[in-house]
Amino acid sequence: xxxxxxxxxxxxxxxxxxxxxxxxxxxxxxxxxxxxxxxxxxxxxxxxxxxxxxxxxxxxxxxxxxxxxxxxxxxxxxxxxxxxxxxxxxxxxxxxxxxxxxxxxxxxxxxxxxxxxxxxxxxxxxxxxxxxxxxxxxxxxxxxxxxxxxxxxxxxxxxxxxxxxxxxxxxxxxxxxxxxxxxxxxxxxxxxxxxxxxxxxxxxxxxxxxxxxxxxxxxxxxxxxxxxxxxxxxxxxxxxxxxxxxxxxxxxxxxxxxxxxxxxxxxxxxxxxxxxxxxxxxxxxxxxxxxxxxxxxxxxxxxxxxxxxxxxxxxxxxxxxxxxxxxxxxxxxxxxxxxxxxxxxxxxxxxxxxxxxxxxxxxxxxxxxxxxxxxxxxxxxxxxx
Amino acid sequence: xxxxxxxxxxxxxxxxxxxxxxxxxxxxxxxxxxxxxxxxxxxxxxxxxxxxxxxxxxxxxxxxxxxxxxxxxxxxxxxxxxxxxxxxxxxxxxxxxxxxxxxxxxxxxxxxxxxxxxxxxxxxxxxxxxxxxxxxxxxxxxxxxxxxxxxxxx
Ligand SMILES: [Zn+2]
Numbered sequence: 001x002x003x004x005x006x007x008x009x010x011x012x013x014x015x016x017x018x019x020x021x022x023x024x025x026x027x028x029x030x031x032x033x034x035x036x037x038x039x040x041x042x043x044x045x046x047x048x049x050x051x052x053x054x055x056x057x058x059x060x061x062x063x064x065x066x067x068x069x070x071x072x073x074x075x076x077x078x079x080x081x082x083x084x085x086x087x088x089x090x091x092x093x094x095x096x097x098x099x100x101x102x103x104x105x106x107x108x109x110x111x112x113x114x115x116x117x118x119x120x121x122x123x124x125x126x127x128x129x130x131x132x133x134x135x136x137x138x139x140x141x142x143x144x145x146x147x148x149x150x151x152x153x154x155x156x157x158x159x160x161x162x163x164x165x166x167x168x169x170x171x172x173x174x175x176x177x178x179x180x181x182x183x184x185x186x187x188x189x190x191x192x193x194x195x196x197x198x199x200x201x202x203x204x205x206x207x208x209x210x211x212x213x214x215x216x217x218x219x220x221x222x223x224x225x226x227x228x229x230x231x232x233x234x235x236x237x238x239x240x241x242x243x244x245x246x247x248x249x250x251x252x253x254x255x256x257x258x259x260x261x262x263x264x265x266x267x268x269x270x271x272x273x274x275x276x277x278x279x280x281x282x283x284x285x286x287x288x289x290x291x292x293x294x295x296x297x298x299x300x301x302x303x304x305x306x307x308x309x310x311x312x313x314x315x316x317x318x319x320x321x322x323x324x325x326x327x328x329x330x331x332x333x334x335x336x337x338x339x340x341x342x343x344x345x346x347x348x349x350x351x352x353x354x355x356x357x358x359x360x361x362x363x364x365x366x367x368x369x370x371x372x373x374x375x376x377x378x379x380x381x382x383x384x385x
Numbered sequence: 386x387x388x389x390x391x392x393x394x395x396x397x398x399x400x401x402x403x404x405x406x407x408x409x410x411x412x413x414x415x416x417x418x419x420x421x422x423x424x425x426x427x428x429x430x431x432x433x434x435x436x437x438x439x440x441x442x443x444x445x446x447x448x449x450x451x452x453x454x455x456x457x458x459x460x461x462x463x464x465x466x467x468x469x470x471x472x473x474x475x476x477x478x479x480x481x482x483x484x485x486x487x488x489x490x491x492x493x494x495x496x497x498x499x500x501x502x503x504x505x506x507x508x509x510x511x512x513x514x515x516x517x518x519x520x521x522x523x524x525x526x527x528x529x530x531x532x533x534x535x536x537x538x539x
Contacts, residue, residue: 020391020393021389021391119473119475121472121473121475122473122475125475125476126475130403130405130476131405131407131408131411131438131528131529132411132438132500132529133500134476135476135500135501135502135529135530136485136487136488136500136501136502137500138468138472138481138487139472141468142466142468142487145466145468145487146464146465146466146487146489147464149464149465149466149513150463150464150513153464153512153513153514194469194470195469196468196469196470197466197467197468197469197470197487198466198467198469199466200466242444243440243444244438244497245489245498245500246437246438246489246497246498246499246500247436247497247498248498250463250464250489250498251464
């Protein structure tokens with residue numbers, strides 16, 4: 001029996017570049033306890049758990065098994081989902097499916113990562129084909145740089161346009177006590193920071209973080225008993241588009257375009273720019289903040305730079321993007337997509353404190369993987385029809 | 386006793402040997418590259434897309450592909466970057482020789498892109514749309530390294 005699903009509680013760690021004071025299990029436990037407290041639930045109330053992080057990061061697999069003391073999974077149904085960069089959003093979609101199926105009333109969803117414990121580029125390389133994709137590969141940044149380069153050539157955008165996005169997100173992070181990097185930067189500082197891979201400067205990209213996030217979902221039968229103003233999940237979508245890196249259409253994110261069209265159709269949204277109130281975009285580098293909102297249909301192809309320069313996506317603008325500071329401020333990869341989800345939930349619930357956008361009706365959160373795939377969730381303050 | 390000492394252990398110098406099958410399509414590609422310096426791609430019978438590297442199934446149409454077509458060896462830079470930060474290549478354990486040109490090459494006659502090095506001797510010539518050709522390795526063994534790099538020719 002299919003059920004409507006709502007998020008009734010969220011929790012996250014105070015994300016840092018390095019948390020040597022805790023192991024993975026202890027880090028996970030911090031987020032779980034905060035989510036339970038937020039929903040005013042006990043571990044015994046939880047019917048099942050979905051957990052995930054990025055394969056091969058930390059060099060420790062099977063987090064579903066070894067973390068049970070921290071996750072609360074002892075003698076409960078627990079499954080691991082892992083889809084690379086999109087993992088944090090995928091675990092949320094998996095939890096939505098479990099509760100929506102009617103088989104579980106309350107599901108705890110966890111994403112986590114301790115980037116400090118491994119070589120991120122080495123780990124990411126294991127996600128790519130050893131025969132064709134690894135010779136010139138340089139971790140997440142090489143493909144992103146190729147995308148930005150193609151977008152600039154196709155639409156006449158500039159490095160300054162990218163830098164403006166980074167300035168926005170880093171400014172927004174000042175309002176978020178959970179963010180790792182809380183330091184405002186100027187346009188000039190972004191452009192003067194070292195060139196990592198043309199056209200991407202150091203201050204255009206995300207850091208590596210240690211952090212965890214947990215979200216609790218409940219079925220429509222009990223959601224409003226747990227939480228007076230739950231965050232209803234209106235729709236989810238997921239798209240994977242390629243086998244080899246050379247298969248992608250550089251300069252456009254096809255998976256975002258197709259997935260978001262599915263979301264708008266499911267929810268009856270005609271003009272996402274006007275109907276969405278806030279976006280938490282999995283945007284690991286500045287140029288993604290230009291390209292991908294065009295693929296979402298917020299603005300037309302090539303129109304994002306002007307839209308962003310005009311302040312529309314800043315706090316107080318028409319459609320604020322990444323009030324949390326986003327991925328450029330914090331990136332514990334397996335948790336990153338779930339942090340986007342939790343931040344969108346807090347916006348819908350009115351719990352986002354210093355980073356709250358007023359009167360949120362619809363919020364959008366996403367996950368992105370460096371292999372051009374995208375997962376996404378549409379959140380709303382009203383129960384879906 | 387020291388208070389709050391955060392102990393960390395390290396993994397050391399372990400290495401793991403892997404031996405990957407290239408597959409039937411990749412094997413034909415690399416045999417042709419090694420022996421004849423030819424680039425073989427494969428065409429979808431339904432949507433007519435020409436795939437490089439070659440593979441057995443068109444993901445969009447989910448049909449088997451059998452029509453081999455020769456592409457290149459010349460092509461254009463579809464997109465690229467120049468890597469400028471030093472990092473350890475996890476494939477070799479050695480530091481990558483930065484800066485290096487990372488090209489997504491569209492061979493003449495192909496629809497998808499082939500990744501390889503672009504020679505950065507003259508960076509100003511590297512741009513999207515520039516024509517390139519491969520420089521082959523003298524000692525070819527049937528791998529992606531049978532091409533040393535691509536160079537801009539216009
Ligand atoms: Zn086809």
